[in-house]
Amino acid sequence: MNLTIVSGPPSSGKTAVILKTIAALKSRGVKVGVVKFDCLYTDDDKAYAEAGVPVQKGLSGALCPDHFFASNIEEIVRWGKQSELDLLITESAGLCNRCSPYLKQVKGVCVIDNLSGINTPRKIGPLLKSADLVVITKGDIVSQAEREVFAARVSSVNPRALILPVNGLTGQGAYELSTLLYNPDLQVETVQGMQLRFPMPAALCSYCLGETRIGQAFQLGNVKKMDLGEPEA
Amino acid sequence: MTKQTLARLLEQQPYAADFFKQNKLDISGFEQLTPAEYLAHFSPEELEDRALEPERLLADLALYLEQMRDFLGLDEQQPLRTLTILPGRDKAGQAEDFERLTLHTSEIVSIVGPTGSGKSRLLADIEWAAQGDTPTGRRILINDAPPDPQWRYSSRHKLVAQLSQNMNFVMDLTVQGFLQLHAESRLHPDPAAVTREIMTAANRLAGEAFALDTPVTSLSGGQSRALMIADTAILSASPIVLIDEIENAGIDRKRALELLVAQDKIVLMATHDPLLALMANRRLVINNGGICQVLTTSPAEKAKLGQLQQLDAVIAAARQQLRRGQRLS
Numbered sequence: 070m071n072l073t074i075v076s077g078p079p080s081s082g083k084t085a086v087i088l089k090t091i092a093a094l095k096s097r098g099v100k101v102g103v104v105k106f107d108c109l110y111t112d113d114d115k116a117y118a119e120a121g122v123p124v125q126k127g128l129s130g131a132l133c134p135d136h137f138f139a140s141n142i143e144e145i146v147r148w149g150k151q152s153e154l155d156l157l158i159t160e161s162a163g164l165c166n167r168c169s170p171y172l173k174q175v176k177g178v179c180v181i182d183n184l185s186g187i188n189t190p191r192k193i194g195p196l197l198k199s200a201d202l203v204v205i206t207k208g209d210i211v212s213q214a215e216r217e218v219f220a221a222r223v224s225s226v227n228p229r230a231l232i233l234p235v236n237g238l239t240g241q242g243a244y245e246l247s248t249l250l251y252n253p254d255l256q257v258e259t260v261q262g263m264q265l266r267f268p269m270p271a272a273l274c275s276y277c278l279g280e281t282r283i284g285q286a287f288q289l290g291n292v293k294k295m296d297l298g299e300p301e302a
Numbered sequence: 303m304t305k306q307t308l309a310r311l312l313e314q315q316p317y318a319a320d321f322f323k324q325n326k327l328d329i330s331g332f333e334q335l336t337p338a339e340y341l342a343h344f345s346p347e348e349l350e351d352r353a354l355e356p357e358r359l360l361a362d363l364a365l366y367l368e369q370m371r372d373f374l375g376l377d378e379q380q381p382l383r384t385l386t387i388l389p390g391r392d393k394a395g396q397a398e399d400f401e402r403l404t405l406h407t408s409e410i411v412s413i414v415g416p417t418g419s420g421k422s423r424l425l426a427d428i429e430w431a432a433q434g435d436t437p438t439g440r441r442i443l444i445n446d447a448p449p450d451p452q453w454r455y456s457s458r459h460k461l462v463a464q465l466s467q468n469m470n471f472v473m474d475l476t477v478q479g480f481l482q483l484h485a486e487s488r489l490h491p492d493p494a495a496v497t498r499e500i501m502t503a504a505n506r507l508a509g510e511a512f513a514l515d516t517p518v519t520s521l522s523g524g525q526s527r528a529l530m531i532a533d534t535a536i537l538s539a540s541p542i543v544l545i546d547e548i549e550n551a552g553i554d555r556k557r558a559l560e561l562l563v564a565q566d567k568i569v570l571m572a573t574h575d576p577l578l579a580l581m582a583n584r585r586l587v588i589n590n591g592g593i594c595q596v597l598t599t600s601p602a603e604k605a606k607l608g609q610l611q612q613l614d615a616v617i618a619a620a621r622q623q624l625r626r627g628q629r630l631s
C-alpha cells in the first residue's frame with residue numbers, strides 16, 4: 070500500500086483535489102481510501118462516501134488535530150492494509166500553521182489556494198515548508214500575474230517542493246497529480262518507528278491541562294509572555 | 303557560494319533578499335556573517351519558537367539561488383519556436399486523425415467544440431508537456447524535440463499562461479503596485495519601464511482609459527481584461543497563451559490578439575464567437591475527447607469575417623449612442 074499525507078489550510082480545496090485525483094486513479098484500477106482528520110466538525114466523509122471511496126474520520130475534539138493524527142496514524146495504516154487499499158490518503162486541515170502531520174518517509178502534500186493572498190506562503194510554517202508537493206488551487210478565478218507571484222513565493226519558502234496547479238472544480242491537473250502520488254513499487258507496511266518531519270511545539274501550559282481562569286496565579290508549566298516594551302509616556 | 307558573507311551574497315545575487323524575506327529572516331545588522339553563521343546566532347529556543355531548521359534552510363537557500371540563476375538564464379537559452387502535438391486517442395479509444403500539428407510563435411489557433419468535449423484535456427496535455435503519459439496518449443514536442451523536464455516541474459517557468467472570463471484581480475493594490483510586484487517577481491531589470499509599457503498597451507485595448515493609481519479591484523470588466531492581457535503579453539514568462547473566450551464589451555479584441563502575437567506568443571483560443579474564431583488561421587475541432595478536424599480558415603470565411611465585423615461595428619455604434627443618451631439613427 071502507498072500512503073500520502075495531504076494537509077493545508079481550511080477550505081483550500083483538499084477534498085476537491087483528492088476526489089478528482091481519486092477519479093483519475095480509479096480509471097487506472099487503483100483502489101484508494103481516505104481518512105479525514107479534523108477538529109470539531111467535518112462533512113468530508115460524506116463527500117468521499119458518496120464518491121464510493123472507503124473513508125474513516127477522526128475528530129480530535131479537545132486535542133490538537135495534528136497531535137491526534139500522530140497518535141492514530143499507526144492504526145489508520147493498519148485499517149488501510151486490512152481494507153486492501155493500493156493507496157491510503159489522509160486529509161487534515163492545518164489549523165494553527167505551526168504543526169504539520171508529515172512523516173519523514175511518507176509523501177507529504179500541502180494544498181493551498183490562490184485566493185488566500187500572496188503573503189500566505191510566508192505565514193504558513195512547516196505545513197508548507199516541509200511538503201514534498203505543493204498543490205495550488207483556485208487559479209481559475211485570479212489573474213495570471215497573481216498566479217505567477219503566488220507560485221514564486223511558495224517556491225521561495227520551499228524550493229525543493231514540486232509545485233502543481235490543480236483546479237478542484239474541473240480537475241485540470243489532477244491526472245498529473247495522480248501520477249506523482251501513486252507508485253506501485255512503493256510499499257508501506259507500517260508506520261511504526263517512523264518520524265515526524267518537524268517536531269510539534271512544546272506545549273503543556275496550565276491551559277493545555279484544562280485551566281480556564283485568567284491570571285498569573287493560575288499559570289504553571291510552559292508559560293510564555295509577550296514583550297510589550299516600555300509604556301510610552 | 304553560501305560561504306560568502308550575506309553582504310557579498312546580496313551584492314552578487316540581489317534576489318537572495320527575497321528568500322530571507324519570505325522565510326521571515328531579518329538579516330539587517332548581520333551582513334558581515336555567512337548564512338550559516340547568521341543562522342547559528344539563534345538560540346535553540348528561538349529556533350523552536352520560529353519553527354526554523356538551519357540545515358534545511360541552508361540547503362534550501364543553495365537550491366533557491368540555483369533555481370533563480372537558471373530562471374534568469376532561460377530566456378536567452380531556449381526560446382520556444384514551435385509547439386508540436388502528436389496524435390493520441392479520443393474517449394472511445396479511436397486514434398486522432400491528424401499526423402502532427404505544429405504551431406509557430408505569433409500564430410493564433412482557435413479551438414471549438416461542445417462543453418465537455420475535451421478542450422481542458424488538450425490544454426492540460428500542453429501544459430504538462432504530455433509524453434504519452436496522460437489519458438489521451440498525446441505527445442508534445444517543443445522545437446521538434448521532447449521537452450526539457452523544466453517545463454513540467456519549474457514553478458517559475460510554465461509553458462502556458464491562461465486568460466479566462468472568470469479571472470479577477472483579488473490583490474489589494476493599485477495598478478502601479480500590482481505591476482511592480484509582478485515585475486519584481488519576474489526579476490525584471492527595469493520594473494518602472496515595463497510598468498509604463500504595459501500601461502500604454504492596456505490603455506490602447508481598454509474602451510475607457512484608467513490610471514496607475516487606480517486600485518486593480520475597481521477596474522471595470524473591460525479594463526481588467528485589458529490589463530490582464532497586456533500584462534500576460536509583456537511580462538509573463540510563458541510562451542503559450544490560452545484564452546477562454548474574451549467578451550466583446552469594453553475591450554478591443556483584435557488589438558488584444560495583435561499584442562500577444564507581437565510578443566511572439568503562440569495563442570490558443572477556445573471560443574464560439576465567430577469574430578474571434580475566424581481571426582485565427584486554423585481551428586481545431588474537438589469532439590469526444592479528440593481533435594477530429596484541423597481546419598484552415600478559408601478565403602470565403604475571411605470574407606465572412608469582414609461582413610461580421612461590419613455588423614459588429616453597427617451594433618457597437620448603437621451601443622455607444624445609447625450610452626451617450628442619444629436616439630438611435
Ligand SMILES: Nc1nc2c(ncn2[C@@H]2O[C@H](COP(=O)(O)OP(=O)(O)OP(=O)(O)O)[C@@H](O)[C@H]2O)c(=O)[nH]1
Pocket residue numbers: 077078079080081082083084085086113162206207208209210235236237238
Ligand atoms: N473556483 C475554484 N473553487 C475551488 C477549487 N478547488 C476547490 N474549490 C472550492 O473551494 C471550496 C472548499 O473546497 P474543499 O475541497 O471542501 O476544501 P478543503 O480544503 O477540503 O476544506 P476543509 O476540509 O473543510 O478544510 C469548495 O466550495 C470547492 O468547490 C478551484 O480550483 N477553483
Ligand SMILES: [Mg+2]
Pocket residue numbers: 083084085113160
Ligand atoms: Mg476537506
